[in-house]
Amino acid sequence: MAKKVLVADKIARGGIEALEAKGFEVEERFGMTPEELKEVIGDYDALIVRSATQVTSDVLAAGGKLKIVGRAGVTVDNIDIDAATEAGIIVCNAPTSNIVSTAEHTIALMLACARHIPQASASMKAGKWERAGFIGDELFGATLAIFGLGRIGGLVAERARAFGMRLIGFDPYCRPERAEALGVELFADMEDVLAQADFITVHMPKTPDTIGMFGPDEFAAMKDGVVLVNTARGGIYDVKALADFVAAGKIGAAAIDMFEEEPCLDSPLHGFDNVILTPRLAAATRQARERASVQICEDVASGLEGSLVSTALNLRPVSPEAESQVGPYVPTCQMMGRILAQLSSGLPSNLTVTAAGTLMGADLSLLLAGALAGILSYKSDSVVTPSNAEAIAHRHGVNATARSEYDAHEYASLVTLQADDLEVSAMISGPASHTRLVSLLGYRLDIAPAKHSLVFEYGDEPGRIGIIGTVLGEAGINISTMQIGTNDREECALVYLNVDREVSDEVVAELRERLGDVNNLWRLKL
Numbered sequence: 001m002a003k004k005v006l007v008a009d010k011i012a013r014g015g016i017e018a019l020e021a022k023g024f025e026v027e028e029r030f031g032m033t034p035e036e037l038k039e040v041i042g043d044y045d046a047l048i049v050r051s052a053t054q055v056t057s058d059v060l061a062a063g064g065k066l067k068i069v070g071r072a073g074v075t076v077d078n079i080d081i082d083a084a085t086e087a088g089i090i091v092c093n094a095p096t097s098n099i100v101s102t103a104e105h106t107i108a109l110m111l112a113c114a115r116h117i118p119q120a121s122a123s124m125k126a127g128k129w130e131r132a133g134f135i136g137d138e139l140f141g142a143t144l145a146i147f148g149l150g151r152i153g154g155l156v157a158e159r160a161r162a163f164g165m166r167l168i169g170f171d172p173y174c175r176p177e178r179a180e181a182l183g184v185e186l187f188a189d190m191e192d193v194l195a196q197a198d199f200i201t202v203h204m205p206k207t208p209d210t211i212g213m214f215g216p217d218e219f220a221a222m223k224d225g226v227v228l229v230n231t232a233r234g235g236i237y238d239v240k241a242l243a244d245f246v247a248a249g250k251i252g253a254a255a256i257d258m259f260e261e262e263p264c265l266d267s268p269l270h271g272f273d274n275v276i277l278t279p280r281l282a283a284a285t286r287q288a289r290e291r292a293s294v295q296i297c298e299d300v301a302s303g304l305e306g307s308l309v310s311t312a313l314n315l316r317p318v319s320p321e322a323e324s325q326v327g328p329y330v331p332t333c334q335m336m337g338r339i340l341a342q343l344s345s346g347l348p349s350n351l352t353v354t355a356a357g358t359l360m361g362a363d364l365s366l367l368l369a370g371a372l373a374g375i376l377s378y379k380s381d382s383v384v385t386p387s388n389a390e391a392i393a394h395r396h397g398v399n400a401t402a403r404s405e406y407d408a409h410e411y412a413s414l415v416t417l418q419a420d421d422l423e424v425s426a427m428i429s430g431p432a433s434h435t436r437l438v439s440l441l442g443y444r445l446d447i448a449p450a451k452h453s454l455v456f457e458y459g460d461e462p463g464r465i466g467i468i469g470t471v472l473g474e475a476g477i478n479i480s481t482m483q484i485g486t487n488d489r490e491e492c493a494l495v496y497l498n499v500d501r502e503v504s505d506e507v508v509a510e511l512r513e514r515l516g517d518v519n520n521l522w523r524l525k526l
């Protein structure tokens with residue numbers, strides 16, 4: 001059955017079409033309250049939201065098969081990330097989707113403030129022709145202070161430099177080399193920055209340090225007539241104090257795009273002509289919406305397919321190098337984990353992941369998490385994903401380790417999972433990164449596992465394959481691929497059969513009876 005994705009806030013079509021092309025069933029239902037969402041979320045494998053839908057702990061607890069929540073944008077205040085982590089649900093966002101739009105909106109607000117554009121437009125529309133009252137200031141030569149020199153702060157710096165502004169900045173976590181490359185003179189003391197700036201813009205996250213970071217003392221320390229812009233988060237400027245300093249004429253103009261409570265229909269700033277308010281529009285461009293939709297839908301698809309989610313917020317961060325080196329093997333490890341789980345009766349006491357060849361020296365923690373997620377998804381009643389697999393394994397007393405070695409035999413790279421005395425190895429081949437099992441329980445193989453398989457281990461005698469073919473044929477089951485595994489002992493054989501559908505208990509019983517002394521017969525579902 002196709003996996004189901006619920007889109008609870010409107011996103012651009014691009015991502016939705018990509019999800020549908022991959023075979024996911026996408027439903028769009030907007031404007032739900034947390035109670036309404038709680039009622040329906042149990043039907044879905046993934047949820048995509050923007051900032052309007054509240055993804056509360058209750059909603060997450062009701063998401064019985066929910067694997068991933070995607071935020072088609074940057075801020076995730078509306079998602080209870082701790083509750084998601086506890087429930088093994090991945091939360092991801094699209095952190096770069098709207099940074100250019102936000103930087104451009106910041107510059108637009110600075111220019112609108114400096115040249116009184118909204119006020120002049122309103123005056124003309126009121127039937128007036130006033131020019132003297134709207135004399136503005138150039139950005140050229142003015143000093144811009146940027147608080148927060150991350151992604152958006154950096155883009156604002158690049159754009160402001162093109163206007164010929166002098167750039168100063170405050171960001172305790174910014175490396176001096178980055179500030180230098182951006183052409184920003186970095187100061188360690190906020191006071192020094194406040195005293196010099198003609199324009200101030202903030203691009204910081206909302207943290208205990210940044211909430212209320214600009215209050216009466218900071219406004220008093222600024223130059224007379226300063227222009228303030230906030231496209232970052234509500235609450236960084238103390239709005240009440242800001243209104244007082246605007247009223248007193250100390251602050252020349254302000255432009256605010258994000259508010260502590262949204263929608264913001266009234267505030268102490270609403271009455272001022274020289275304050276521009278935009279209703280969270282910094283990211284609202286067609287390009288950013290399209291990017292956010294495509295990026296988040298790609299990540300949601302990866303999460304549902306068991307691959308790495310590079311923008312996951314509740315997984316440990318993965319470097320691009322680690323992602324490109326081991327990323328393709330994460331679903332492989334999950335799949336091998338699922339195979340071992342179905343070959344054994346209980347949870348292993350020890351699990352070792354060994355990565356060889358080109359994987360030598362790589363960060364293997366992702367492979368370990370993938371392998372554990374595969375095993376535990378069959379053996380634990382918790383929802384298991386690579387994000388919570390290690391914690392759940394620890395709780396179940398599984399001792400899991402990963403190691404790498406040079407020798408990958410005849411392969412470029414190879415991963416082996418050993419769960420107590422059961423072992424499986426796989427490699428990845430071809431541009432589509434197909435997994436091929438190359439050994440199972442000590443038998444050499446070369447087969448791409450399918451969704452449904454049967455694995456037999458029996459004394460190697462002629463005629464047995466014929467019996468299997470006959471029984472399956474009589475049951476109307478098609479064999480799509482078959483491999484006979486060999487080992488050096490020769491007295492036993494392992495047969496791995498991919499079949500086109502689930503094999504019933506009756507057919508398995510019939511196979512056992514007709515084959516006689518079968519050592520093992522496993523039915524696998526991947």
Ligand SMILES: NC(=O)c1ccc[n+]([C@@H]2O[C@H](COP(=O)([O-])OP(=O)(O)OC[C@H]3O[C@@H](n4cnc5c(N)ncnc54)[C@H](O)[C@@H]3O)[C@@H](O)[C@H]2O)c1
Nearest residue numbers: 074148149150151152171173203204205209231232282283
């Ligand atoms: N208006 C919108 O629609 C919109 C859209 C996207 C992002 N945003 C917001 O913009 C802000 C910046 O986003 P980003 O992608 O550039 O984030 P980022 O993480 O790339 O950069 C944030 C920067 O702030 C710095 N910082 C952290 N604490 C600080 C402090 N106390 N003082 C000074 N600097 C501090 C960090 O070192 C970092 O360099 C975020 O708050 C984000 O939520 C708003």
Ligand SMILES: O=C(O)[C@H](O)COP(=O)(O)O
Nearest residue numbers: 050051052073074075283
């Ligand atoms: O946080 C963001 O990404 C922007 O503010 C956009 O929010 P929105 O998706 O609710 O418009």
